Amino acid sequence: MEISNCIICGKMFRHDGREAKHCTECHAVHEAKLRAVKDVILSNPGLTVQEASEKSGASYKLIMEWIKEGRILR
Numbered sequence: 001m002e003i004s005n006c007i008i009c010g011k012m013f014r015h016d017g018r019e020a021k022h023c024t025e026c027h028a029v030h031e032a033k034l035r036a037v038k039d040v041i042l043s044n045p046g047l048t049v050q051e052a053s054e055k056s057g058a059s060y061k062l063i064m065e066w067i068k069e070g071r072i073l074r
């Protein structure tokens, strides 16, 4: 077991060694936010990360994380 900090709520949680950035409670919220961000970017091409963050309600840090992970393509 390894301990990580949830990037959404900041809580520490244990995971089984797989790449995990958020606790299980935040998982559903996280996926919903990711979808919201993708929708915002799709319907508003050319947005900056800051603007996408404001429109989707997901934090700037979180969006940068997703871009780094390749889950969002700029």
Ligand SMILES: [Zn+2]
Binding pocket: 006, 007, 008, 009, 010, 011, 022, 023, 024, 025, 026
């Ligand atoms: Zn969490």
